[in-house]
Every structure is written in structure tokens, then in C-alpha cells.
Amino acid sequence: DTGVSQNPRHKITKRGQNVTFRCDPISEHNRLYWYRQTLGQGPEFLTYFQNEAQLEKSRLLSDRFSAERPKGSFSTLEIQRTEQGDSAMYLCASSLGVAGRTYNEQFFGPGTRLTVL
Amino acid sequence: AQTVTQSQPEMSVQEAETVTLSCTYDTSESDYYLFWYKQPPSRQMILVIRQEAYKQQNATENRFSVNFQKAAKSFSLKISDSQLGDAAMYFCAYRSRNQAGTALIFGKGTTLSVSS
Numbered sequence: 471d472t473g474v475s476q477n478p479r480h481k482i483t484k485r486g487q488n489v490t491f492r493c494d495p496i497s498e499h500n501r502l503y504w505y506r507q508t509l510g511q512g513p514e515f516l517t518y519f520q521n522e523a524q525l526e527k528s529r530l531l532s533d534r535f536s537a538e539r540p541k542g543s544f545s546t547l548e549i550q551r552t553e554q555g556d557s558a559m560y561l562c563a564s565s566l567g568v569a570g571r572t573y574n575e576q577f578f579g580p581g582t583r584l585t586v587l
Numbered sequence: 588a589q590t591v592t593q594s595q596p597e598m599s600v601q602e603a604e605t606v607t608l609s610c611t612y613d614t615s616e617s618d619y620y621l622f623w624y625k626q627p628p629s630r631q632m633i634l635v636i637r638q639e640a641y642k643q644q645n646a647t648e649n650r651f652s653v654n655f656q657k658a659a660k661s662f663s664l665k666i667s668d669s670q671l672g673d674a675a676m677y678f679c680a681y682r683s684r685n686q687a688g689t690a691l692i693f694g695k696g697t698t699l700s701v702s703s
Contacts, residue, residue: 511695512695518690573639575637
């Protein structure tokens with residue numbers, strides 16, 4: 471078990487370009503979360519998957535953002551037509567949801583730092 | 588909506604000393620979890636300690652302990668015998684217990700520096 475991994479670790483792009491990030495959760499974790507962390511702030515929730523189903527989306531997730539989790543394994547987060555305000559650290563977390571148990575620790579990845587020029 | 592407030596952007600402590608990080612939160616729920624997470628520079632966030640709101644006893648994990656005051660909606664973290672490796676950003680977080688998959692709500696964080 472190597473933990474949650476994210477790629478790339480850093481991404482620099484020009485305004486208007488599309489970018490895609492990947493998250494590989496801990497194997498067998500059925501829940502996956504995306505958060506965004508801007509400088510000087512705590513992480514803010516973006517979206518949540520249980521297996522392949524996207525169950526919750528934050529109002530922060532504008533139409534330019536889309537997330538997928540095909541086959542309930544890895545997940546991708548795509549940002550279209552990037553804006554300078556999208557510059558942030560994008561964090562992925564995963565947890566193992568067990569029926570009847572309300573607490574499941576979220577394990578975080580190292581994040582992808584996006585800089586939009 | 589729930590909110591988490593950390594009023595100390597920065598704190599400092601000397602090695603072997605004790606430091607307390609403050610956190611307050613606002614919620615109308617009665618059943619929830621509270622957490623402290625540690626985010627070292629350029630490294631991933633890890634869970635330090637967890638508190639269930641229905642438990643009156645304060646959680647402890649080795650040198651880390653919390654002071655949970657439910658009526659006051661206060662949740663502070665005490666680090667005893669501080670070590671250089673404790674230097675990091677610390678986040679207080681809240682999670683509803685009503686739904687199993689609910690996301691975490693974080694405060695803005697406190698940067699802790701440790702000097703020798």
C-alpha cells in the first residue's frame with residue numbers, strides 16, 4: 471500500500487488552456503474526494519465519489535470543472551479554459567466506506583499544484 | 588452551514604515546550620466529528636487526532652491532546668514536549684456524522700514553527 475498518489479505534482483499552464491489531473495486512491499478504497507487549497511486557506515471540498523458514482527458536488531465546482539472515476543478506481547479532474555483564479559493546490563483523498571460505520575478516515579495525497587499564467 | 592475558525596495564523600514554540608492551537612466551530616448539528624490535521628511543508632496532510640462529539644472524554648494521541656468544549660464549540664489542540672518535526676501547518680476540521688461520505692470542512696490553518 472503506497473498511499474494516495476497524484477500526478478502531476480506540478481502543472482504550469484497558460485490562461486485558457488485545459489488541464490487534467492489524476493488521482494490514484496489507496497487500493498480497495500471505495501470513496502474518493504477532491505479538495506482545492508488556495509494559498510493561506512484550508513482545503514475546500516470540490517466533489518466526492520463512491521465507487522464510480524459522483525454523489526456530491528460543491529458550488530465551487532463550476533461548469534469548467536469535471537471529474538470522473540471510471541470503474542471506481544482512479545479519478546481525473548479536468549479544468550477547461552483555465553483562469554488565473556484556478557491557481558491552487560488540488561488535493562485528492564480516499565477512504566474505505568464500510569456499511570453501518572459512519573467514520574472512515576480520509577487519507578490525503580500530496581496534491582497537484584496548478585499555476586495559471 | 589458549518590464553519591470552522593482558526594484565529595491564530597501563526598504560532599511558535601521552543602523544543603520540549605507545550606503549545607496550544609485554538610479552533611472554534613459553528614454547527615446546528617449535535618453529532619459530528621472534529622479533527623486536527625498536520626500538513627508539513629511540501630508533504631501530504633496526515634490525521635493527528637480525532638474527537639467524536641458524543642464523547643465527553645478528550646482524545647489523546649501520545650504528545651497530542653485536545654480540549655473539547657461542546658457547549659462553547661471550542662476544540663483546541665495541545666502539543667506537549669514539542670519536537671522540531673512538529674513544525675507544520677495545522678488544520679482543524681469538522682465532519683458531520685449524519686452521512687457516511689460527508690466531506691471535511693477545514694479552518695484556514697495555523698502555521699506552527701518550532702525552534703531549538
